[in-house]
Amino acid sequence: MTNFRVPVRVAVIGAGIGGLTAAALLARRGYAVSVFDLALVPGGCASTFKRDRFTFDVGATQVAGLEPGGIHHRIFSELDIAIPAATPCDPACAVFLPGETKPVNIWRNLDKWREERQRQFPGSEPFWQLMENLFRWSWAFQSRDPVLPPRDLWDLTQLVQAVRPDTLLTLPFTFWTVGDALRWFQLDDDRRLRTFLDLQLKLYSQVEAEDTALLYAATALGVSQEPQGLYHLHGSMQVLSDRLVEALKRDGGSLKMRHTVESIETQNNRVTGVRVRNQKTGEILTEPADLVVANVTVQNLINLLGDLASIRPYRHRVEKLPSASGAFAIYLGVKDRAVPANCPPHLQFFDDPHKPIAENNSLFVSVSRPGDGRAPEGNATLIASSFTDTRMWWNCKDYDALKQHYTNDAIDRLDRYFDLSTENLLYVEAATPRTFQRFTGRESGIVGGIGQRISTFGPFGFANRTPVSNLWLVGDSTHPGEGTAGVSYSALTVVRQIEAKWQHL
Numbered sequence: 001m002t003n004f005r006v007p008v009r010v011a012v013i014g015a016g017i018g019g020l021t022a023a024a025l026l027a028r029r030g031y032a033v034s035v036f037d038l039a040l041v042p043g044g045c046a047s048t049f050k051r052d053r054f055t056f057d058v059g060a061t062q063v064a065g066l067e068p069g070g071i072h073h074r075i076f077s078e079l080d081i082a083i084p085a086a087t088p089c090d091p092a093c094a095v096f097l098p099g100e101t102k103p104v105n106i107w108r109n110l111d112k113w114r115e116e117r118q119r120q121f122p123g124s125e126p127f128w129q130l131m132e133n134l135f136r137w138s139w140a141f142q143s144r145d146p147v148l149p150p151r152d153l154w155d156l157t158q159l160v161q162a163v164r165p166d167t168l169l170t171l172p173f174t175f176w177t178v179g180d181a182l183r184w185f186q187l188d189d190d191r192r193l194r195t196f197l198d199l200q201l202k203l204y205s206q207v208e209a210e211d212t213a214l215l216y217a218a219t220a221l222g223v224s225q226e227p228q229g230l231y232h233l234h235g236s237m238q239v240l241s242d243r244l245v246e247a248l249k250r251d252g253g254s255l256k257m258r259h260t261v262e263s264i265e266t267q268n269n270r271v272t273g274v275r276v277r278n279q280k281t282g283e284i285l286t287e288p289a290d291l292v293v294a295n296v297t298v299q300n301l302i303n304l305l306g307d308l309a310s311i312r313p314y315r316h317r318v319e320k321l322p323s324a325s326g327a328f329a330i331y332l333g334v335k336d337r338a339v340p341a342n343c344p345p346h347l348q349f350f351d352d353p354h355k356p357i358a359e360n361n362s363l364f365v366s367v368s369r370p371g372d373g374r375a376p377e378g379n380a381t382l383i384a385s386s387f388t389d390t391r392m393w394w395n396c397k398d399y400d401a402l403k404q405h406y407t408n409d410a411i412d413r414l415d416r417y418f419d420l421s422t423e424n425l426l427y428v429e430a431a432t433p434r435t436f437q438r439f440t441g442r443e444s445g446i447v448g449g450i451g452q453r454i455s456t457f458g459p460f461g462f463a464n465r466t467p468v469s470n471l472w473l474v475g476d477s478t479h480p481g482e483g484t485a486g487v488s489y490s491a492l493t494v495v496r497q498i499e500a501k502w503q504h505l
């Protein structure tokens with residue numbers, strides 16, 4: 001732990017998993033940390049809300065990185081806080097392809113998954129073997145904490161130190177997309193395989209197989225099997241943020257909810273603090289800071305910086321990004337008889353293969369487990385989400401009618417698998433990009449990061465460092481992308497960069 005005579009003051013904008021992880025690690029290492037968040041509860045897209053006797057996960061429902069050596073496990077161990085209780089998801093997901101009643105099950109056991117995919121997608125094994133190898137090499141590389149993309153000599157040193165001979169085997173694939181690999185293996189006319197990959201990859205990378213960077217896809221597709229895996233948290237997703245807040249406060253940090261950061265204050269291209277509005281009192285205060293960590297989207301970051309001249313090229317790059325997706329989500333409290341026996345914890349449905357994987361045409365569904373803390377005995381929660389174009393929700397003439405239409409449509413689609421008859425349906429609520437914007441502050445309600453295309457993934461993505469020397473960006477706009485595990489890596493990188501900088505001053 002670093003001991004400073006005068007602690008370095010860090011202001012953290014946002015108490016999502018990225019901001020809280022960075023804040024807790026910095027507090028643990030002796031920094032004076034103040035976190036501000038505009039919402040009522042911490043956790044951002046990985047928080048929860050309670051209605052009637054149900055607890056709903058707002059966005060994230062499954063967690064990677066809880067196994068020993070996994071990123072959440074590493075961080076919780078460093079913070080000396082208990083690892084949350086969780087059950088591995090097996091299958092990680094049951095994917096129902098259009099017109100099919102039996103799913104493709106993504107099993108946790110690798111041999112079982114190999115068997116399943118060979119049966120489901122005959123002739124595709126060479127493709128999967130390549131993905132397995134790329135995953136193994138990339139995973140080992142990521143576990144050595146490379147800094148991507150590098151922005152100074154220290155970053156470059158971390159990057160080079162993480163390279164091993166097997167990392168070099170991934171290099172020829174740096175500019176490949178999944179679409180390229182499918183063509184290479186002459187699988188581009190296998191529609192079933194393509195649809196399966198589109199569905200799965202869209203969940204993690206925001207884009208479909210054709211455009212997803214192959215190295216990113218290898219990780220997204222490989223992480224569901226042992227010894228890694230996806231987990232269902234006991235209690236709710238809130239347990240992740242609650243534990244991080246516990247560590248932050250224990251180590252002297254502060255968290256102020258319902259405090260909106262309105263701007264980042266700068267002088268001579270250095271941040272001097274943040275301007276914060278207390279939502280309860282309306283009071284505006286300026287919190288001085290030696291450095292600022294912004295747990296916001298990169299689109300929000302440029303707004304917080306105003307017209308600072310030094311960020312013009314950065315702003316230009318952000319403005320040129322392809323438009324990001326939003327989410328439409330419905331949260332259902334149901335009688336447990338609405339859920340078929342042996343229902344997997346996560347399912348994916350796709351209706352019309354001629355329409356996009358969005359707008360309720362595809363639904364990702366998470367189902368609570370008996371006794372997992374989300375629903376009272378005899379009941380369950382179902383959460384279904386779909387990608388949606390955010391612009392439609394901001395430009396529509398009758399927002400309430402559109403929301404109601406989407407809600408009814410999603411229930412109709414879910415009713416084909418679950419029994420959502422009136423007597424089984426106890427509670428219904430929906431969230432749109434407007435809801436996500438309101439409760440997480442995310443620009444236009446975009447969710448899930450900036451998309452893992454070649455031009456924006458890993459070495460070509462947005463760095464944690466920004467054009468302002470004492471301002472860091474943490475969260476799903478940066479490497480390695482979305483998800484609670486991804487943003488935790490991002491937070492660890494920020495903390496290491498800050499340590500390296502301040503130790504040498």
Ligand SMILES: Cc1cc2nc3c(=O)[nH]c(=O)nc-3n(C[C@H](O)[C@H](O)[C@H](O)COP(=O)(O)OP(=O)(O)OC[C@H]3O[C@@H](n4cnc5c(N)ncnc54)[C@H](O)[C@@H]3O)c2cc1C
Pocket residue numbers: 013014015016017018019036037038039042043044045046058059060061062063064259260261262295296300327329385439440441442447448449474475476477481482483484485487
């Ligand atoms: C529907 C949906 C399903 C998902 N499913 C999964 C899943 O199953 N597994 C998974 O791992 N991931 C999932 N994700 C993605 C995951 O939730 C996010 O990538 C991750 O939680 C993002 O964390 P973050 O810290 O980067 O940002 P956020 O969660 O967006 O947190 C940012 C925080 O900053 C605060 N804030 C923003 N602006 C300001 C401001 N100006 N002042 C003060 N506070 C501010 C917000 O209130 C928020 O608390 C899902 C996301 C969605 C939307």
